[in-house]
Amino acid sequence: MTVSHEPxxxxxxxxxxxxxxxxxxxxxxxxSEPHGKRYAVVVNEFGEIGIDNELVIGADEEVxxxxxxxICCTVRGDLIRIIEGLMKRKGRFDAIIVETTxxxxxxxxxxxxxxxxDVRQAARLDAVVTVADAKWLAQRLRDAPEAKNQIAxxxxxxxxxxxxVSPAELREVEARIRAINPYASLHRARKCDVALADxxxxxxxxxxxxxxxxxxxxxxxxxxxxxxxxxxHHGLKHYHDEDVxxxxxxxxxDVDPAKFMPWINQVTQEQGPNILRCKGIVAMKGDxxxxxxxxxxxxxxxxxxxxxxxxxKRESKVVFIGRDLMEEDIRNGFLAxxx
Amino acid sequence: MTEGQAAxxxxxxxxxxxxxxxVVAAAFLAGAPALALADGVVLIGEPDSQKRLVVHxxxxxxxxxxxxxxxxxxxxxxxxxxxxxxGGLEEIADEKGKWIDALALRGKAYAWSAxxxxxxxxxTGAVKTWSAPTTARGLSFQxxxxxxxxxxxxxxxxxxxxxxxxxxxxxxxxxxxxVTFSPDGRFLVTSMQENALHGWRIQDSRNMRMTGYPGKxxxxxxxxxxxxxxxxxxxxxxxxxxxDKDGPMGxxxxxxxxxxxxxxxxxxxxKALVVAIGYSDGLILLVRLADGAEILARDPGGGLVSALxxxxxxxxxxxxxxxxxxxxxxxxx
Numbered sequence: 001m002t003v004s005h006e007p008x009x010x011x012x013x014x015x016x017x018x019x020x021x022x023x024x025x026x027x028x029x030x031x032s033e034p035h036g037k038r039y040a041v042v043v044n045e046f047g048e049i050g051i052d053n054e055l056v057i058g059a060d061e062e063v064x065x066x067x068x069x070x071i072c073c074t075v076r077g078d079l080i081r082i083i084e085g086l087m088k089r090k091g092r093f094d095a096i097i098v099e100t101t102x103x104x105x106x107x108x109x110x111x112x113x114x115x116x117x118d119v120r121q122a123a124r125l126d127a128v129v130t131v132a133d134a135k136w137l138a139q140r141l142r143d144a145p146e147a148k149n150q151i152a153x154x155x156x157x158x159x160x161x162x163x164x165v166s167p168a169e170l171r172e173v174e175a176r177i178r179a180i181n182p183y184a185s186l187h188r189a190r191k192c193d194v195a196l197a198d199x200x201x202x203x204x205x206x207x208x209x210x211x212x213x214x215x216x217x218x219x220x221x222x223x224x225x226x227x228x229x230x231x232x233h234h235g236l237k238h239y240h241d242e243d244v245x246x247x248x249x250x251x252x253x254d255v256d257p258a259k260f261m262p263w264i265n266q267v268t269q270e271q272g273p274n275i276l277r278c279k280g281i282v283a284m285k286g287d288x289x290x291x292x293x294x295x296x297x298x299x300x301x302x303x304x305x306x307x308x309x310x311x312x313k314r315e316s317k318v319v320f321i322g323r324d325l326m327e328e329d330i331r332n333g334f335l336a337x338x339x
Numbered sequence: 340m341t342e343g344q345a346a347x348x349x350x351x352x353x354x355x356x357x358x359x360x361x362v363v364a365a366a367f368l369a370g371a372p373a374l375a376l377a378d379g380v381v382l383i384g385e386p387d388s389q390k391r392l393v394v395h396x397x398x399x400x401x402x403x404x405x406x407x408x409x410x411x412x413x414x415x416x417x418x419x420x421x422x423x424x425x426g427g428l429e430e431i432a433d434e435k436g437k438w439i440d441a442l443a444l445r446g447k448a449y450a451w452s453a454x455x456x457x458x459x460x461x462x463t464g465a466v467k468t469w470s471a472p473t474t475a476r477g478l479s480f481q482x483x484x485x486x487x488x489x490x491x492x493x494x495x496x497x498x499x500x501x502x503x504x505x506x507x508x509x510x511x512x513x514x515x516x517x518v519t520f521s522p523d524g525r526f527l528v529t530s531m532q533e534n535a536l537h538g539w540r541i542q543d544s545r546n547m548r549m550t551g552y553p554g555k556x557x558x559x560x561x562x563x564x565x566x567x568x569x570x571x572x573x574x575x576x577x578x579x580x581x582x583d584k585d586g587p588m589g590x591x592x593x594x595x596x597x598x599x600x601x602x603x604x605x606x607x608x609x610k611a612l613v614v615a616i617g618y619s620d621g622l623i624l625l626v627r628l629a630d631g632a633e634i635l636a637r638d639p640g641g642g643l644v645s646a647l648x649x650x651x652x653x654x655x656x657x658x659x660x661x662x663x664x665x666x667x668x669x670x671x672x
Binding site: 057058060062064065066067068075077078080081082085088089090092116117118 | 361363377399400401415436437438440454455473474476492512513514531532533554555
């Protein structure tokens with residue numbers, strides 16, 4: 001038996017977070033840990049990084065619209081150029097970290113990995129990590145749409161500066177994050193003191209790793225500073241964010257691929273500008289394998305994955321996170337795909 | 340030739356060697372083969388007696404171009420260096436802390452870009468700067484006159500470095516990458532982020548769209564008579580006709596060397612209508628434009644072909660791969 005090895009792609013971690021939330025603190029923490037890895041770091045502001053022996057590349061966030069008839073299809077032109085250049089240094093670094101500006105929309109960064117063939121061949125998006133300020137996030141969610149997008153988009157949210165808020169305020173901010181994005185893993189931190197394993201090598205965009213898409217209601221309590229409140233999960237208030245929310249639909253049993261494929265394409269075409277992220281695990285009628293997909297706006301990436309296990313219930317689930325989603329349309333549309 | 344069938348072959352006339360690193364560009368400097376490598380080195384000389392010039396120490400070579408006398412290289416150390424056949428190196432610029440994104444060369448005139456900053460140095464050594472609206476990804480000197488084309492988002496700009504005043508921008512929506520003038524100076528052609536080429540007739544800025552590529556075009560080569568433009572980015576070399584006054588407008592391109600692999604490099608022979616084509620699987624073909632006849636120059640294997648260059652007489656073809664594999668083919672007399 002021969003095993004074909006796809007050349008190992010360079011993982012790319014995207015750090016987002018509103019101004020002052022602590023992105024640079026997290027970046028410096030990652031770089032200063034004794035991990036033995038060599039990082040290429042793409043930053044927008046030089047001078048704030050306290051580590052010198054790293055490969056640091058200054059970037060202007062150049063967001064380009066693609067002329068492909070898709071209005072929300074934007075890419076980061078500077079990132080395409082930088083990744084192309086970094087490939088000339090192949091073997092001299094292990095991973096790339098992209099720090100975005102505080103006002104940045106994460107979508108163009110993520111879409112770059114869907115759209116650009118050269119980038120796709122060389123690198124893989126590992127995860128979008130968003131740093132949120134425990135004290136100011138609630139305020140930012142009210143007045144800054146960028147901050148909301150960054151939360152909605154995240155695979156990992158680090159709630160930073162938890163020492164500046166009371167346990168009740170912290171629960172409140174967690175509930176607000178959950179209202180927007182129930183699927184990201186949450187970590188509490190004081191000075192972005194999180195375990196690197198919680199931030200790096202997440203493989204969040206890896207179809208093989210979309211094992212489950214149950215909401216992640218457990219808040220990883222990294223610091224155990226909440227002894228007084230061991231049952232705080234029960235106290236979660238439920239918020240419903242006014243415009244950004246998630247829609248999850250479950251269908252018991254199989255879907256008909258002849259109905260599902262046109263439907264998912266139509267939903268992402270019609271509601272694409274409003275869909276920030278989507279993913280799903282689908283049982284296609286007659287297919288012994290799980291079909292998994294994920295997407296950003298109108299971009300979709302899907303594949304047949306491993307076989308359904310005998311002890312596994314064949315069911316289909318889709319999740320959309322977005323702005324002003326037409327929830328009933330999505331729900332009814334998906335349920336109508338039943339085989 | 341059909342896939343898998345034996346074609347006429349010249350592979351026994353090639354001397355193969357290991358360049359040691361990703362080959363960024365190939366050239367002949369006053370007849371001597373030269374390879375620009377991603378690890379900052381230029382290899383110069385015949386395969387058994389090569390000199391190793393460390394042009395960008397501890398840095399990566401991002402781009403390199405040649406006119407047959409000078410090999411101009413740009414690194415992620417911000418330096419632009421001119422290497423010559425005798426092994427001499429001349430530092431043309433040092434943009435500290437920046438990456439060199441694009442280069443242009445004509446005689447003793449040089450141009451380079453680092454981010455939005457585009458600089459041109461004339462024969463006297465005077466340097467002028469123009470700031471592009473976004474990063475300038477491609478540069479090319481107009482064949483006559485000291486005028487530079489620079490690509491950017493939503494177009495390309497024609498700049499006379501010695502003349503004050505607003506440069507002329509040719510607009511077309513989208514991100515433009517590499518750029519080339521037709522040898523007669525009538526047309527400007529760019530490759531684009533969205534798998535297409537765009538062209539302008541300089542005289543009246545008339546637009547030409549050249550689309551249908553499955554991938555990005557990153558290699559462009561004009562035929563010696565200036566009437567054809569060979570391009571990479573498809574499963575064949577796509578060759579556009581530029582003979583008529585309208586260029587390729589309303590005409591279909593020729594497709595040479597159709598295979599089930601992406602063309603990554605093209606290089607027209609300097610004296611005949613024959614194009615050398617390098618593919619993503621390492622194979623290299625020589626294809627005659629007139630009848631599509633194919634000759635094998637390198638067997639597949641070893642990764643994608645990243646550099647091709649003919650010598651001035653067209654007797655030798657130098658090639659390099661991303662894997663560092665390289666070779667020098669001498670055509671039988």
